[in-house]
Amino acid sequence: MxxxxxxxxxxxxxxxxxxxxxLSQMGIEVHTVYTEMGEKVxxxxxxxxxxxxxxxxxxxxxxxxxAPIASGSFKTQGMVVVPCxxxxxxxIANGTGExxxxxxxxxxxxxxxxxxxxxxETPVTVIHLENMLRLARAGAIILPASPAFYHRPQxxxxxxxxxxxxxxxxxxxxxxxxxxxxx
Numbered sequence: 001m002x003x004x005x006x007x008x009x010x011x012x013x014x015x016x017x018x019x020x021x022x023l024s025q026m027g028i029e030v031h032t033v034y035t036e037m038g039e040k041v042x043x044x045x046x047x048x049x050x051x052x053x054x055x056x057x058x059x060x061x062x063x064x065x066x067a068p069i070a071s072g073s074f075k076t077q078g079m080v081v082v083p084c085x086x087x088x089x090x091x092i093a094n095g096t097g098e099x100x101x102x103x104x105x106x107x108x109x110x111x112x113x114x115x116x117x118x119x120x121e122t123p124v125t126v127i128h129l130e131n132m133l134r135l136a137r138a139g140a141i142i143l144p145a146s147p148a149f150y151h152r153p154q155x156x157x158x159x160x161x162x163x164x165x166x167x168x169x170x171x172x173x174x175x176x177x178x179x180x181x182x183x
Contacts, residue, residue, distance in 0.1 A: 002029040003171065004069050004079040004108070005057065006101040009037020012083035012120040012145055013045045018160045019082055019167060020056045026173070030057035031069050031076070033101045035088065062099045069104040078114030079105055080167055083145060086121050086128050092140075093131040115140040116170050118163070141170055151179045 003023055007016035016038070023030045032053060034042065042048050050059050060067040068074040081088065081101070088101065092115075097103040108115040117140050121128065132142045143166060147159040158178070165177030 001173075002031065002076045004076050004104055005030060005032045006079060006081040006084075006088075006104060007032065007034045007038040007042065008081065008083060008085040008088040008101070009035055009041050010083035010085040010120040011041065011045065012118075013038070013042040013048075014156075014160050015118060015120070015145060015163055016082045017042060017046055017048060017053070019080065019164050020053060022164050022168075022175075022177070024056035028173075031060065032057040033060045033062050033067070033069065033104065035062050035085075035099070035101055037085070060100055062101055064100055065103060067100055067104075070100055070107065072107045072111045076108070076113060078116065078171060079108040080116040080118065080171075081105060082116070082118035082163075082167065083120035084117045086119065086124075086131070089117060089119055089128070089135070090131045092117070093134040093138075109138050109140065112139070114171065116143050116167055117141070118143050118145050118167070120145040143167065143170065148178075150181055 091102045092105045097106045147162045153159050161177040168175045
């Protein structure tokens with residue numbers, strides 16, 4: 001299995017970092033691209049550099065439109081953009097393909113693969129909502145970074161694992177990252 005993970009400059013870098021680690025630990029081939037701000041937020045919020053990320057994933061520069069993930073012929077099971085800034089969400093919704101992350105998302109949609117977008121912004125404007133609706137109509141899955149509390153999380157890791165588990169659910173990956181309701 002091969003998954004692409006895009007990480008933008010929205011707060012919540014721990015979501016992308018944790019997802020990349022978990023996918024890699026499960027033996028899933030991970031290809032990732034960080035926006036410039038995504039890289040800065042990763043360093044600020046997690047104290048982690050892209051060198052650390054390269055331990056878990058193939059890392060591409062966002063200006064490298066020759067990277068394999070820019071082509072539909074590069075087979076993947078899908079792409080997750082986590083966290084997704086409203087800037088990037090708008091660019092994906094409008095099909096600009098201006099950089100590697102938005103091009104890879106566009107390719108994912110055009111090839112009929114799963115595109116999971118995890119917006120991490122609140123409150124949202126009508127423009128944000130319309131962009132999310134546009135993406136949903138194009139086939140993307142909008143999965144807001146809204147961790148639950150019914151599983152009684154004890155720490156930040158439990159909340160982050162819940163979100164990773166929800167992403168795994170959409171990708172069809174079995175996991176035990178949180179206790180399900182009724183179990």
